[in-house]
Amino acid sequence: MPQTIISLATSDLVVKKSRFLGFVQPVADRAAAQAIVARLRAEHPDAAHVCWALLAGGQSAAVDDGEPGGTAGRPMLDVLRHQDLEGVLAAVVRYYGGIKLGAGGLVRAYTDAVAQALLNVEKVAIVRYTELRCSLPYAFEGLLRRELAAAGATLLDVGHDQCVTLAFRVPQSAAPALVAQLNEAASGQLTWATSLHE
Numbered sequence: 001m002p003q004t005i006i007s008l009a010t011s012d013l014v015v016k017k018s019r020f021l022g023f024v025q026p027v028a029d030r031a032a033a034q035a036i037v038a039r040l041r042a043e044h045p046d047a048a049h050v051c052w053a054l055l056a057g058g059q060s061a062a063v064d065d066g067e068p069g070g071t072a073g074r075p076m077l078d079v080l081r082h083q084d085l086e087g088v089l090a091a092v093v094r095y096y097g098g099i100k101l102g103a104g105g106l107v108r109a110y111t112d113a114v115a116q117a118l119l120n121v122e123k124v125a126i127v128r129y130t131e132l133r134c135s136l137p138y139a140f141e142g143l144l145r146r147e148l149a150a151a152g153a154t155l156l157d158v159g160h161d162q163c164v165t166l167a168f169r170v171p172q173s174a175a176p177a178l179v180a181q182l183n184e185a186a187s188g189q190l191t192w193a194t195s196l197h198e
Contacts (some may be wrong), residue, residue: 002126004087009121015109022113024090024121029057033089037063040091042134047130048096051110052191056087067094071106079114086126090114130175131156133167134182136192140164151178 004026011022027033033054039149041050051072054061062073075114075115092113105130141164147167148155159165170178183190 002084002086003123003149004085005118005121005123006125007121009117009119011116011120013109013116014097014115015105016099016101018099018101018109019095020088020109020113021093021095022117023092024088024114024117026087027054027056027089028087029190030059030061031056032056033061036089037091040093044093044095046095047093049094050091051076051094052089052091053080053114054089055080055085056089062134068103068109071112072101075111076114079111079115079118083118085118085123090117091195102107126164129169129173130172131163131167131169132175132179133164133193135156135165135193136186138164138190140186143185144182144190147182151181153178 005024006026008023008025013020013022015072021044025036027036033052033056036072037050037052041047044050049065049067049072051065051067052061052063053073053076055077060077062077064070064072072092076092080088082092090133092110146167151170151174154169156165156169157165179192
């Protein structure tokens with residue numbers, strides 16, 4: 001199950017006199033990530049590189065920022081993917097120490113900077129929700145409200161007209177069983193309209 005993080009976490013590594021400052025934090029999309037990277041560049045004007053990786057909003061990015069291709073952004077992105085994270089930016093600010101690390105050394109340093117930062121952060125599961133709407137006779141309103149409350153559904157809207165209309169939200173994984181349960185409880189007298197939301 002995909003997870004995200006709830007706050008900024010950092011790491012600080014020194015590898016052969018180069019300093020790697022790792023930052024992982026929740027982000028909504030690429031624009032938010034780029035704003036954070038721009039801020040890191042402004043805060044660290046003497047840094048040699050500000051490399052970053054992103055998994056958010058269905059987008060991914062792996063930016064080496066002048067490091068040899070595939071030695072920074074891609075390894076950082078691999079850490080995020082390996083930990084099944086979504087909605088997360090990983091950035092590493094490198095201060096060059098005068099000793100070349102080679103491709104393998106760079107991959108290890110960038111990977112370690114992100115992995116160590118992720119050790120210090122709380123991860124939470126991403127739950128995708130479905131919004132459901134049903135119409136029913138007035139006689140079943142109380143019963144359905146009780147069933148929804150027992151299932152932990154969030155009631156979004158109630159309309160009273162010729163019949164009662166209830167809109168509610170449940171985790172996608174629980175929706176099919178809840179629909180079947182409600183249909184049975186209301187003796188098949190529900191009319192459904194469905195829309196999916198995350």
